[in-house]
Amino acid sequence: MxxxxxxxxxxxxxxxxxxxxxxxxxxxxxxxxxxxxxxxxxxxxxxxxxxxxxxxxxxxxxxxxxxxxxxxxxxxxxxxxxxxxxxxxxxxxxxxxxxxxxxxxxMASPVVLGVGAEAADRLGWGPDDEVTWADIAEAAADGELAYGMTSPAASNSGFTALVGVASALADTGAALESDDIAGVTPALTEFFSGQRLTAGSSGWLAEEYTRRARQGELDGMINYESVLLSLDHSGELGQPMRIVHPADGVVTADxxxxxxxxxxxxxxxxxxxxxxxxxxxxxxxxxxxxxxxxxxxxxxxxxxQDFPAVTELPFPARAEVVDQLVDAYFDRIRRPARTVYVMDVSYSMRGERIEGLRSAMHTLAGTDTDSLADRYLRFYGREEVTLIAFDGTVHPPRTFTVPPEDPDPVLADISATVDGLSLGSATAVYDALAAAYGELDDVDEDEFTSIVLLTDGEVNEGMDFPEFRDGFHPRLSEEKRDIPVFTVLFGEANTEEMTELSALGGGRVFDARETPLAEVFREIRGYQ
Missing domain, CATH: 3.40.190.10 (Periplasmic binding protein-like II)
Known part of the structure; x- marks a missing residue:
């Protein structure tokens, strides 16, 4: 696929x-x-x-x-x-x-849930059993179902799933309205307590789900029916996938x-x-x-007729209802994000590169939210953000927690911290990355934890990659080894080395050498 x-x-x-x-x-x-x-x-x-x-x-x-x-x-x-x-x-x-x-x-494909056959049997969801979104929410709340879903701000499968689940759990028989969102928030919080993996695209979600499902870390995935069928037919999962078409309805892509x-x-x-x-x-x-x-x-x-019949849920009739729902998802409903940004401030970053980094971080801090897409780039409520700058040495980290209410003072502090970055000599990438892991002493499964590494040069100070890969990384706890590292390439960064680094924890490499850094950050946010 x-x-x-x-x-x-x-x-x-x-x-x-x-x-x-x-x-x-x-x-x-x-x-x-x-x-x-x-x-x-x-x-x-x-x-x-x-x-x-x-x-x-x-x-x-x-x-x-x-x-x-x-x-x-x-x-x-x-x-x-x-x-x-x-x-x-x-x-x-x-x-x-x-x-x-x-x-x-x-053509059409409803957004539904795929569950490994072993998990489905454990949950009592047989091929002919009726399962509702409410049943799925109960299993998630009880800790019996761990699943992946794409970000509603980055991918239509996640966006469609959020609208469909909210409409089904509100159970009004009509299109979702603003007044329904507060009432359905507790049920949605239970539902999304089972989400252990987020992603910026349906394709990457399927790939990472396959890896984690084979390791026993995930039970299922919310995605297009077509993606789930393709994955099941590929045989890569090691067991059949049971596709659940919730009886209380779905939203179908046409x-x-x-x-x-x-x-x-x-x-x-x-x-x-x-x-x-x-x-x-x-x-x-x-x-x-x-x-x-x-x-x-x-x-x-x-x-x-070869496909199971589905009940179609009504789509909200007003854009502000959808926007309010997506806001609630990020700020109050889903698991909060915890991210360490490891930022190269060596002298090679002078000029357009450091200004691009500052501009991208300003966007994350909510300075530029004119567009729909940029609106959901901002740091979310409850999100913990750590900034670590490095050149030949690792600068002291600064950590911020964004409150769901009145986040502007904290966001302004983040912007001011980035504006205050000064350039130094040399590039100690792996010493800085080791410091990032040190900031994540308590890996919490109730958070989406990740590290974002931005570098434009070859490592010429401190630990090198073989030392990090063969010495430092294997000594980390299992939870830390599984933290994804998303590397952003620009300048003269070693592409092969950064790709191998990201693969250690199931992360990804993003290339900013020909794409504005703000656009790269937009993509990364789908994975946090």
Whole structure:
């Protein structure tokens, strides 16, 4: 199963081989801004180019970033169409609805729970048993179910799951309203007490879940039904996965391919040609077989009967309700985050690099929250943040805890601390990283704990990587060894070494050498 590209970075990938894509409106070429999970459609789009003469070029982004780009007009003259797992949130905004001239659902996949067969048997959830979100919340509250889910601010599967679970647990029979959120918060807190893994993309979540499930650390995963089916069929889990379709309802992604109102006439013709192709019976069957998504077009209804029936939950009718729910999730409901930021302040960071670091940290401190995506970049309520700067020596750490109410004074202190960073000589990466582990003496399973390392140079002071890898890291407690380290590369940092470092604890490497650091931080926040 191909891993979905992490949300937040616009990674351009042409769906058909050949020269660089021409601009929007070029006959025979369609530029599409898409959700990252649609990477797995590229083989079908490559075949479509040969069959119908329409070459599709896909750029990938996260859901909230995509909504921002559409509403602000950033997509105009860059793209002809957009393709996300759902337009429900976009359509809550008048300027979002007006940006589209046509939309056609192509396939479907509900967001559900996959549980390892052994855990399902232990919980008494047989293949034919009815299980509700309330049952799942009870199992999580009792410590009987540990699962992973993507961040609602970074990935649509997590966003959709949050809306669906809240709507089901509110049990009003109607779309969720602002007044319902406070009432359902205790039940949601119980539900998300079982979340032990967060991620910025559905693909990375599936990969990390596979690793942790095989080690017995996780019982299940909330994700698209199609991702769960693909993972189950891969055989990588070592045991079957039982897919739970909650009886009290789900929210289903319907993947509408949508034409932008600003698209040229030629692009509109190509769009309709592509839609006709994708919704044909033959291609609907190919989508079902290759991606495990449910057919939607009339010709695919027979194949759709192979999937269990689901009850569809109503989506909130107002954008402010969704925003309030996501706010509550981060500030009050989910497990708090605990992160150590290890920041290189060696002399090579002078100029644009240190200013980029300061700017990115200001965004995390809530200085820039104009966009929907940046709004959820900020440090969350109850989050513990430790800053460790280093050059040839390790500077004294500073730790802040962000209160859920009136966080601004603490956030201002974080910004002031970063503004006060001064540059020194040499680069003692691994001494600083060892200090970061020292700040995490009490690893709490009720927190999402991680380390973020930002460095632009080769290690030339203190411990080297072999000493750290072979000497220091193995001596850590098991809990500390499992803390993910997310490394951010820029400048002359050793890519191979940083990749191996991140792999020690199941982390990731993020490349900021050609991408603004603020965008890299946006991606990292999905994993914290």
């Amino acid at each position: 191909p891993a979905a590209l992490a949300a937040g970075l616009l990674l351009s990938t042409a769906a058909c081989s050949g020269s660089d894509p021409a601009g929007p409106g070029t006959p025979g070429e369609l530029r599409v801004l898409a959700g990252s999970e649609l990477v797995d459609m590229e083989p079908l789009l490559q075949e479509a180019a040969e069959e119908i003469g329409v070459t599709v070029h896909m750029d990938y982004t996260g859901t909230l970033d995509g909504v921002d780009m559409i509403r602000t007009g950033e997509v105009e003259h860059r793209y002809d169409a957009v393709w996300f797992s759902s337009n429900r949130y976009l359509n809550l905004y008048p300027d979002g609805r007006e940006a589209l001239s046509a939309e056609t659902p192509v 993947y509408p391919l949508s034409l932008l109102a600003t698209a040229a006439d030629e692009a509109a013709e190509d769009y309709h040609t592509l839609v006709d192709h994708l919704t044909s019976p033959e291609i609907q069957e190919e989508i079902r077989v290759r991606t495990h998504r449910r057919p939607l077009a009339p010709g695919g209804q027979a194949a759709a």
